[in-house]
Amino acid sequence: MSILTRRRLLHRAALAATATATTAGTGPGLAATAATAAVVGGCATATDATGTEPSGAPSGRLHFPPDFGWGAATSAYQIEGAAKEDGRGESVWDTFSRTPGRTRNGDTGDIAADHYHRYAEDLDLMRDLGLRSYRFSISWPRIQADGTGAPNQRGLDFYRRLLDGLHERGIAPMATLFHWDLPQALQDAGGWESRDVAHRFADYADHVFRALGDRVPVWLTVNEPKTVVQNGYLFGHHAPGRRDPDAAYLVAHHLQLAHGLAVRALRDAGGAGRIGPAFNLHPCYPADDSAEAARATRLYDGYENRLYLDSVLRGSYPQDVLADLGPGSRMARGIRDGDLAIISTPVDLLAVQYYTPIYVTADGGTVRRWPTSEAEWQQIHPDGMYDILTRVTRDYGPIPLTVTENGLPTPDSLAADGTVDDSARITFLRDHLAAAHRAIAAGVPLESFHVWSLLDNFEWAEGYVQRWGLVYVDYPTQRRVFKRSAHWYRQVIADNAL
Numbered sequence: 282m283s284i285l286t287r288r289r290l291l292h293r294a295a296l297a298a299t300a301t302a303t304t305a306g307t308g309p310g311l312a313a314t315a316a317t318a319a320v321v322g323g324c325a326t327a328t329d330a331t332g333t334e335p336s337g338a339p340s341g342r343l344h345f346p347p348d349f350g351w352g353a354a355t356s357a358y359q360i361e362g363a364a365k366e367d368g369r370g371e372s373v374w375d376t377f378s379r380t381p382g383r384t385r386n387g388d389t390g391d392i393a394a395d396h397y398h399r400y401a402e403d404l405d406l407m408r409d410l411g412l413r414s415y416r417f418s419i420s421w422p423r424i425q426a427d428g429t430g431a432p433n434q435r436g437l438d439f440y441r442r443l444l445d446g447l448h449e450r451g452i453a454p455m456a457t458l459f460h461w462d463l464p465q466a467l468q469d470a471g472g473w474e475s476r477d478v479a480h481r482f483a484d485y486a487d488h489v490f491r492a493l494g495d496r497v498p499v500w501l502t503v504n505e506p507k508t509v510v511q512n513g514y515l516f517g518h519h520a521p522g523r524r525d526p527d528a529a530y531l532v533a534h535h536l537q538l539a540h541g542l543a544v545r546a547l548r549d550a551g552g553a554g555r556i557g558p559a560f561n562l563h564p565c566y567p568a569d570d571s572a573e574a575a576r577a578t579r580l581y582d583g584y585e586n587r588l589y590l591d592s593v594l595r596g597s598y599p600q601d602v603l604a605d606l607g608p609g610s611r612m613a614r615g616i617r618d619g620d621l622a623i624i625s626t627p628v629d630l631l632a633v634q635y636y637t638p639i640y641v642t643a644d645g646g647t648v649r650r651w652p653t654s655e656a657e658w659q660q661i662h663p664d665g666m667y668d669i670l671t672r673v674t675r676d677y678g679p680i681p682l683t684v685t686e687n688g689l690p691t692p693d694s695l696a697a698d699g700t701v702d703d704s705a706r707i708t709f710l711r712d713h714l715a716a717a718h719r720a721i722a723a724g725v726p727l728e729s730f731h732v733w734s735l736l737d738n739f740e741w742a743e744g745y746v747q748r749w750g751l752v753y754v755d756y757p758t759q760r761r762v763f764k765r766s767a768h769w770y771r772q773v774i775a776d777n778a779l
Contacts, residue, residue, distance in 0.1 A: 290515060290526040343718045343779040350453065350729025351774040352414030353407070353751060354686055356460035356504070358390045359738040361420060363397035367435035370426025372462040373472070374741075377520035388744025394736050395759050400443050402761065406752055407735070408450040410767060411774040415452050416685050416731045417443070418460035418504065421485055428464035428481050432488040444496040455685070455731075456493070457501040457559060458486050458543060461509060461520065468521055473509065473532040473539075476615065483542035490550045500556040501632050501685065502543045506536035507561060507589060518742045530612035534620070537592050541623035548626075555629035559685050560589050564668045565639045568650075573643035580605060581641045594677045596625035630728070633673065634686035635713075638665040654689040654709075655747055661689065661709060666716035667723075674725045681726050687713050688733035690740070690747035693764060701753045701764040710766065714779055732770065736761070 358374050378389040396403055407415055421428065423436035440456075447454045459482065467478050486502075512519035514529035523529075540558050547556050565582040567574035583602040591599050598621070606612055637659045640648050651660040670682060688710070691703045710732060721727050737750035745756060751767040754760070773779060 290529070342776075343715060345718065345777050346721070347777065349777060350414040350683070351770075351777075352412055352416055352453075352455070352729055352731035353410070353735035354416040354731040354733050355396070355735050355738065356418040356457070357420035357423070358393070358460070358462045359734075359740070360394040360396040360736055361423075362390065362392040362395045364389075364391045366397065367439070368423070368426060368433040369420065369436065370422035370428075371465040372420070372422045373465055373468045373520035374462050376465050376468075377522055378739075380522075383518075383522065384742050385744035385746050388739065390739040392756075393739045394754050394756075396736070397439065399759060400439075401446060403736070404443070404446040404450055404452075406761060406763075407447075407452055409771075410751070410763075411771050412452050413774070414455055414729050414731065415447055415735070416455040416457065416501070418457035418462075419489060420462055421459060421482075422462060422464040424489060425464060425485055427466035428478075428485065429466075432492065437489075437492045440493055441496070444493060448496065453499070454497050455499040455501065455683075456489075456497045457504050458482075458489065459502065459539070460504040461513075463520075472521060473535050474528050474611075476535055476538070479535045479539040479542055482539040483546045486543040487546040487550055490547050490552050490554075494547075494550065494552040494554060497554050499630070499683075500547060500552075500554050501559045502540040502556065503536050504559045505561045505634060506533060506540070506558075507585065509536060512742075527611045530606055530610060531615045533588060534612050534615050537589065537624045538620055540593065541620075541626045544626045544628060545623065557628040557630040557632060558589070558593055559632035559634060560586075561634040561636065561686070562586050562590075562669045562673070563635075563637060563639045564665045564672065565641055568640040568642045568648050571643050574641060577643055577645045578641040581639065581645065585639065590673070590677060592621060592624045593628065594625070594631075594680070596621045628680075630681040630683060631673065631677075632683050632685040633670065634733075635666050635669055635684065636687070636689075638662045638668075655692065656690055656743075659689060663709075663712035663716045666713045667720050670717065670720040670725045670727060671723055674720075679724075679726050681728050683729045683731070684717060684727065685731045686733040687730070688749050690749050693737070693748045693753055695753060695755060695762060699762065701762055703764045703766045706751075706764070706766040707769045710770065711779060714773070718779065 358372065364375060374390060378384045419440055424432050426433060444454050463472060467481060472478060510529045510533045513521055514523045514525055514532055517524040544556050563585045565578050565585055567578045580601055583599040587599040588602050591597055603613060640650050642648060649660055651662045653660055673682065689706060691705045693701050693703050695701055714730065717727060717730060732751055734749045736752045737748045737754040739745060740747045740749060751764055751770060753762040753764050
């Protein structure tokens with residue numbers, strides 16, 4: 282990796298971590314920049330784009346396909362708690378969150394939403410909400426304390442109980458194998474910088490497939506590898522807390538390799554379930570109509586989206602990204618013959634997670650065009666949902682898609698009458714679901730939509746400050762309360778329409 286590229290990646294990390302709001306000024310409107318992005322960034326645009334945000338629900342009802350999978354999502358470390366119970370080992374997030382200064386208020390996931398003990402209550406909440414699908418993750422250190430060896434039966438038994446409870450309530454399980462909680466013992470042995478960890482992941486996946494495969498119709502392999510790469514190895518504000526661009530993209534390759542090995546493990550185990558990766562995809566738009574911004578946007582899109590999509594769905598890494606990293610980069614040197622054939626082992630579906638667009642300047646920086654949520658990195662732009670879904674279908678063919686995360690944090694509080702009014706979440710979800718509906722009408726094979734998140738939970742480096750759930754969790758008592766958005770979403774599910 283060249284010194285220039287290293288500096289560019291670290292600069293990008295700094296911009297992403299500290300960027301402040303920037304107005305659109307007098308430059309071209311969204312319709313113009315989005316049209317350019319369709320060429321240089323690979324982002325599809327709506328033919329009726331006007332450059333304005335939806336102000337609310339469209340006139341009339343928007344009906345979804347009869348078998349549409351309405352769901353919600355969680356992850357193990359964020360909700361389970363029980364960090365030291367029933368044979369669970371240490372994860373990188375246990376270590377990271379217990380290190381002073383790493384998380385807001387020193388918060389950890391030791392207890393979280395105590396789902397490990399309250400899963401039956403949470404299953405009843407899902408039933409009362411009317412969920413048709415529940416996307417959750419399996420804790421690797423709960424199955425293998427040190428990431429190797431025979432599986433921990435007590436850990437498997439917990440997930441068997443959870444899966445049985447979902448089936449009893451008519452809710453389809455969607456299980457994620459890895460949502461960032463790498464066993465600490467494997468991190469000590471090199472973590473995702475070590476090629477061996479990808480093979481350890483395949484062994485873990487094989488144990489889980491053979492123990493639980495008859496109960497899981499849909500498997501997701503690796504959740505948001507890009508977030509591990511960027512937040513864990515560029516920004517340093519997620520576990521393992523590194524700031525090393527050269528390591529970051531070797532990690533990207535090994536995460537992609539782990540995905541492919543897990544897909545092959547399911548096939549080898551004779552599993553009947555469907556399987557695919559879960560990518561957080563960010564539509565990238567030029568910040569202006571200059572040729573320089575167009576070129577910068579194309580490369581930015583390569584790092585944000587094509588690095589992950591192309592390797593899985595086309596069997597190759599983007600040449601512009603590899604050239605930018607340089608032939609001497611650890612990633613380039615880490616790619617072996619046959620790796621991309623493994624990574625591109627055919628999958629059954631692709632999980633898409635959409636939160637924000639990115640507007641790229643001529644010098645490769647970013648600016649903001651839309652209001653942000655409490656998460657300062659999140660610009661609220663529902664049309665980006667349409668753009669990214671149609672882009673994937675246009676560029677990669679009619680692979681079945683599922684939205685496995687979409688949501689925002691709001692300043693929720695429990696009122697004296699026991700209610701939680703999160704009207705901003707309703708507006709956000711309504712507008713993004715309307716965009717998803719437009720994508721379906723445009724031919725996108727979207728099967729399901731999962732709100733992030735079912736429950737308020739441990740929000741990584743932000744601890745418990747941000748609340749993303751449909752269900753309010755009073756952490757001192759672990760009391761659960763349906764927010765206004767939960768009541769609204771329940772009606773959407775019942776009507777199968779907005």
